[in-house]
Every structure is written in C-alpha cells, then in structure tokens.
Amino acid sequence: MDPIIYNKIITVGVYGSAIGLILIGLYAVLVKKHLTKIVIGLSIIDSGVHLLFIAVGFIKGGTAPIFSPKGIELVNGGAQMVDPVPQALVLTAIVIGFGVTAVALSLVIRLYRHHNTARIDHIKSLKW
Amino acid sequence: MKKAFIILLLVVVGWVLADTFSQITFGESRLGDVKQPETVGAYYLNNTVEKLSVANVITAIVVNYRGFDTLGEVTVLFLAASGLASILYRRKEKGEHDVMILKNSSQLLQTGAKLIFPAILVLGAYVFIHGHLTPGGGFQGGAIIASGFLLMFMAYKDYHVSHNVLTWVESVAGIVFVSVGIWGLISGATFLENVLGTGTLNDLISGGVIPLIYIAVGFKVAAELTGVLETLLNFKTEK
Amino acid sequence: MVFNVIFFSLLAIIILAAAIYAVVQKDLLYAVIATGVISLVLSIYFFIMQAPDVALTEAAIGIALTTIIFVITIRNTSRREDEIPVDKEPDRGDEK
Numbered sequence: 001m002d003p004i005i006y007n008k009i010i011t012v013g014v015y016g017s018a019i020g021l022i023l024i025g026l027y028a029v030l031v032k033k034h035l036t037k038i039v040i041g042l043s044i045i046d047s048g049v050h051l052l053f054i055a056v057g058f059i060k061g062g063t064a065p066i067f068s069p070k071g072i073e074l075v076n077g078g079a080q081m082v083d084p085v086p087q088a089l090v091l092t093a094i095v096i097g098f099g100v101t102a103v104a105l106s107l108v109i110r111l112y113r114h115h116n117t118a119r120i121d122h123i124k125s126l127k128w
Numbered sequence: 129m130k131k132a133f134i135i136l137l138l139v140v141v142g143w144v145l146a147d148t149f150s151q152i153t154f155g156e157s158r159l160g161d162v163k164q165p166e167t168v169g170a171y172y173l174n175n176t177v178e179k180l181s182v183a184n185v186i187t188a189i190v191v192n193y194r195g196f197d198t199l200g201e202v203t204v205l206f207l208a209a210s211g212l213a214s215i216l217y218r219r220k221e222k223g224e225h226d227v228m229i230l231k232n233s234s235q236l237l238q239t240g241a242k243l244i245f246p247a248i249l250v251l252g253a254y255v256f257i258h259g260h261l262t263p264g265g266g267f268q269g270g271a272i273i274a275s276g277f278l279l280m281f282m283a284y285k286d287y288h289v290s291h292n293v294l295t296w297v298e299s300v301a302g303i304v305f306v307s308v309g310i311w312g313l314i315s316g317a318t319f320l321e322n323v324l325g326t327g328t329l330n331d332l333i334s335g336g337v338i339p340l341i342y343i344a345v346g347f348k349v350a351a352e353l354t355g356v357l358e359t360l361l362n363f364k365t366e367k
Numbered sequence: 368m369v370f371n372v373i374f375f376s377l378l379a380i381i382i383l384a385a386a387i388y389a390v391v392q393k394d395l396l397y398a399v400i401a402t403g404v405i406s407l408v409l410s411i412y413f414f415i416m417q418a419p420d421v422a423l424t425e426a427a428i429g430i431a432l433t434t435i436i437f438v439i440t441i442r443n444t445s446r447r448e449d450e451i452p453v454d455k456e457p458d459r460g461d462e463k
Contacts, residue, residue, distance in 0.1 A: 006372050011154040013379040014412075019145045020383050021405070023138050028390045030134050034448040036395055036440055040402055043433065044386055047409050050425070052149070054418050057169075060155035064417045065185040066263065067177055069330065081185075082417045083159055083169040088189040090421050092201050095267050095349075098428050099208030102356055105440045106212045112444040186420045255423075263419035271427035278435060353432065360439045 014055045021048030035108045035118045039101060046097040050090045057086035180322065182260045182335040190265070191338045195320040198341075199305065202348060206302070209352045209359075216363045232285045241283035248276030256346030260335045266342040270349025277354045281361055288362070294355045301348035308337050308344070374415075382408045393448045399437040406430045 021044055028041025062082040063074050075081065112118045158167070165171040172189055182188045190198055232238065256269025280287050312321040322336035333339070382405055389401035406429030413422035 003368065006368055007154075009372050010375045013375040014154060015146070015149050017379040017382050019142060019149070021386055022145065023142050024383075024386045024390055026141065027134070027138060030137075031131070032390070032448075034395070034445075036437070036444060037390070037398065037448060039440075040389060040398055040437070043402060044389065044405065047405055047429070050421075051409060051412060054413055054416050054421060055154065056149075056152060057418075058155055058416045059157045059159070062157075062417055064263070064419055065173065066419070067183045067185070067329065068262070071183075080157060080159075080162075081173055084172055084185045084189055085169045087186050087418045087421050088194060090418075091186065091190060091267065091424055092197060094421070094424050094428055096201060096204055098433060099205050101433060102436055103208050103211050103215070105436055106215045106360075109440055109443045110215050118444045184420075263423055265420065268420070268423045268427055271424070271432065275427065275431045278431065357432075357435070360436060 015052075018048050018052040018055060021045070021051065033119050033121050035111065035120065036105075039104045039108065042104065043097070043101055046093075046101075050093060050097075053086045053090050053093075057083035059083065177329060180335055180338070181329050181331075182338055183330050184260050184263065184265075186263075187260045187265055187338060187342065188335075191341050192320075192322060195309075195341070198345065199309070199320075202302065202305065202345060205349065205352050206298070209356050212356060213359045216359060230285075233283050237283050241279050245276055245280055248279070249273055252276065252346075252350065256342055257339070258332070259342040259346075260338050261330060261332070266345030267349055269346040270353060273346075273350040274353035274357065278357055281357060289354060289358055291355070291358070294351045294358070298348050298351040298355070301344045301351070304344040305341060305348070308341055312337075378408055378412060382412075395441050395446060395448060396438070399434060399441065402437070403430055403434040406433065 025041045025044035025046075025048060028044065029038055032038055032041065059080055059082045061079065063071065063079050065081045065084040065087070067075075071081075108118060111123075115123050117123060159170045159173075160166045162170045162173050165174045172185060172193060176182055176185050176188045180188055180192060182192075252269045252271075252273035254269075255264040255272060256266050259265035259269070277289065309320040313319050315321075320341075322338070324336040385401045385404040385408070389398045389405070392398045392401070406425060409429065410422045410426040413419075413425060
C-alpha cells in the first residue's frame, strides 16, 4: 500500500486518540454521579489536550530540540528540529493540572467527611 | 432526555474539533526557515546557542524567554499546596497523631526502600542540576525526589518528614528565585534578565543565571510535592 | 513503514480502551489504575514525537503522584461507585 494510506492512518490515530480522550473525559464529567469519577474525567480531559498540543508541533523526520553534540551533528547533516514552543507550554500545563487535581480531591474528602456520601444526588441537606 | 442532549453535545464538540484539526496536516513543518526566522519557534531555535550558550532549548524558553510564566507557575503550585493543607485542616489535640498506614510492609520492601532511597535522591538532584544540558530540569527533578519520599512513606509506618524543614526549604528557594530576578533589575536590565556571563556550550557552568533558577525551582517543587503527600497521609480523620 | 503504522494504531487502541474502562468501571480502584495506564501510554506518545522533557514530566507526575493521591482519596471516601450511604448525623466537629 502506498504511503498516503499510511500517513492517513497515523494522522487519524494520533488526532483521533487525542479527541477521543477529550470526549470520553467530557462524558465522565457530565454524566457520572460519584465525585471521584468526575475528577478522574477532569484528569482525562487534561491528558487529551496535552496530546493535541504536542501533536500539532511535530515535524516528520525531525529531531528533539536539544543541541547536544549528537544534535549539532544531526542538524549539520540536514535534519530539522521540532517546534519547541508547544513543548514549553505543555510542560507548565502538566504541573498545573496536577495541582488542580490535588485541590479537587481534597474538596471531595472534605465533602465526604461532612455528608458521609460522595454522590451528588444523595447530598440533599441544604443547611448544616 | 438528558442523555440525548449530552450525546448531542459530545457529537457537536467532536465534530468541531475534528473539522478544525483535519486542516492542520500532521507532521508538516510550519516553522519556516530557521536561519532567517519569521516565527517564534524558529527565532528561539536560532538564537539559543549564540546568545545564551544553553544546549536545551526548552530550558532556555521556560527559564529565560518565558521566565515570568515560570514564576507564575511556581506561585500556582504554592497556592495549591497551601490550599490543600488548609482545606483538610482540623484542630488537633495535643500529641494526637492519626495514621493512615496501619502496619509495616514486608521485610523485603523495607530493606529495598532504604537501599534505593539515596539513589533516587541523587538521580533527582542530577536531573535538575543538568537541566540546561540534557532533557530534564527543575520540575522533573522535583517530582523524582517526591517519588523517592513517597517510597519511604509507603514502606515504613511512622516515617515522618518534619514540616518545619519543608516549609523553610520551600520559602528559601522561592526567595532565591525572586532575588535573582531583582538582581537583574538592579544591574540595569529587565526583571529576570540574564546578567551573568555565558560560558561555552555543553559546559556545566554555562548559561548565566539559568542553572541557578532551575536549582531553586527544583528544591521548591520537591519540597512542595513532599508536603502535599505528607498532608494527605497524615491528616486527622474521623474517629 | 508498516512497523510505524502498527505501533501507532496499537498505542491509540490501548489509550482509548483504558479511557473507556476508566469511565465505565464501577469499582473505583480499577478506574484509577486505568488512569495510570493512560498516563503511561501518553508518556510513550510524547517520547516518539521527539519531546523528551515533556515525556519525563508526564512520567514522573502522571504515573506515580496522581495515582497515589487518587488512592488516598478512595481510602477516605467510598470504594465503589454505586454504594448507598447510611444515614448518620452530619459532622458538626467544627462548631464549637
């Protein structure tokens, strides 16, 4: 089979898994009733978005953007380096995603301690 | 009825995303010419070796060209760690310490953890000290050190890290970061400008203030993540 | 070339299967381990797309630390998703 079909399969594979992760995470946030499952869905949406960013910055046949001795040799031989800007953005985003997940889980623990349930359709008492 | 609306919403979001990203061909170069840069990425790739003598372009972007965003990210991590500690806080009676891990692990895990823990610390320190030469940096090294502490927490029932030491390390590292920036202001350039001389490429001492900032960030992230784990493992639970 | 296609499709299938399992499964501990598998395959994706810094960060933070804070949360809340809570007096320990 010719390379065009191969390129199409690889494109659909990478973009499809990123968009699929975003949609599956969104489904978990909207439909599920247990709070921990909602936070799991939030974490899955983060993973999908990060994959989408790095996939946009990729160059076919490129090499990592590091000027080590081997890297300088590859660049002088004609290779091209991939785009470094999306990688710097995703580096920050991964750490901040972890921070948001940690604070959300501490809120879940506190809510369970108060109402003795973590399902949002059983939390009925409005004043305590 | 509600499920039908949600499926419709997901289909619409998926359709918009797929339609947008099918017009961005995967693997095609959009950087342009690197020698005469017209895009931001090409400018960074062109000028990192000459002006800064730093081998890792990502480190140069995160610490030097976009250093202010890194200061913001360190602030967000600090807020997350202190927010978590204040949400889970409960007034403890004096001397009472509720534990989450009920018994010690097996002898194999205890001995192995004690053997491998210094090696993990040294690996984490290596990763954030050499952040400008190899892939790595402050955030990666800090996370590796926090994983080493997690191994010790899991293996031993009553392994505690003193909370005061963590707070001091984190505060001093944050002060070092901001004072490096103010040093740039005092020397007549902008905030967080590179004011030390840059050495030769691929040397350990090169790149001006970039290794200093990344070492401070490494210590700060390690102390914060260890503090988060310690808060989660040791807060007072219900009787 | 065939190897590339097989590898990419295998990674895509594993990541989507792990995501669907994490959302559908009712026992929350298994769902959290599936989230760890998603982070692992994501780190492999980042590595083969020539981004070693990002792969290191995702491997260090996503696999170990995120899984452990989820497990600590499950230990302090309920283990299964569909449990019916027992009615008890709400916690008034903070009013003094």
